[in-house]
Amino acid sequence: MASLHGEYMQYTTLGRTGLKVSVAGLGCGGHSRLGQKTGKTEQESISVVRQALDLGINLIDTAEAYGTERIVGKATQDVGRDQVVISTKKLCPDPEGNDPSGELRRGVEHSLKRLQTDYVDVFYLHGVRPKQYQYAYDTLAPVLGRLREEGKVRFLGVTEAFIPDPQHAMLKRALEDDCWDVVMVGFNLLNQSARQRVFPHTQAKNIGTMGMFAVRNALSRPAHLKKILAELRDKNQIDPALCEAPDVLGFLTDTGKAETLPAAAYRYCRYEPGLDSVLTGTGSVEHLKENITALLKEPLPLADCERLTTLFGQVDCVSGN
């Protein structure tokens, strides 16, 4: 671990935005919210962001709903604004509310204040459900378009609500439209369905992609994995024998392979064609270092990837939450 320095980070292009982003991005939401959900102090969370920047991560994803924008703002103040790519998001305002367009505009402006910046690189509509999509496109996307003209938002994005929509219904619809420069998509070794349903479309339109849920609970907590395997067996999405096996994913961490299951899980996503940057969410500097180390390693052995396709290639009903 001592040899991990920023100069080893690898960078890629975030689709048609042309932004150069690290292949590992720091996710400031999820179950950790930089540690704010697990009892860390603000200073400790700021340290996680600073450490990420020191290790070469230049992509930071946050959201109004996470409560971590202020932390990102404080942690990035000493960094040249053009040295960091910041994405943030807002849940769709209630369409029946007083002034949903105004609420979105005010939301963006408040995000800018909390982030202490004049613009965000990517502004996402957050966790859009399939039934919300048409409203988001008709009413909210034009507001973001105007904010882009004003220079407050550089690129427009939409993120899926992967827990209730593990089949990517919203994104499949969104990718028919041309206004989204970047999408955030759920992808992991248990639910690989974005490979057929999302990435061919993002690649055809050169839309940038950020990956979420690489590890989540399923691949960081063995008891949770067992529950998910039972759910998949009950829904006929895996071979029932997998639930009886003592260590279904043990082959990924055999001697000389990945150190841990989370490490294997991040590495698996890192090399998925069509996925530009893999977000890692953590409140722990140690986990951050481990995860960056894993993400910068060579691909998992081909035979292991093929085995994962055989085991889970049909799965599209769980997110791994």
Ligand SMILES: NC(=O)c1ccc[n+]([C@@H]2O[C@H](COP(=O)([O-])OP(=O)(O)OC[C@H]3O[C@@H](n4cnc5c(N)ncnc54)[C@H](OP(=O)(O)O)[C@@H]3O)[C@@H](O)[C@H]2O)c1
């Ligand atoms: N719809 C949306 O827009 C949406 C939804 C979900 C997420 N996101 C974005 O995507 C990002 C990534 O999602 P996520 O944070 O859920 O992702 P993740 O990176 O797949 O999983 C993070 C979870 O795994 C644990 N973990 C991380 N590294 C570990 C390690 N080395 N060993 C053991 N446990 C480890 C973390 O806990 P520790 O704190 O203990 O490390 C945390 O509970 C979010 O932060 C957010 O920015 C967006």
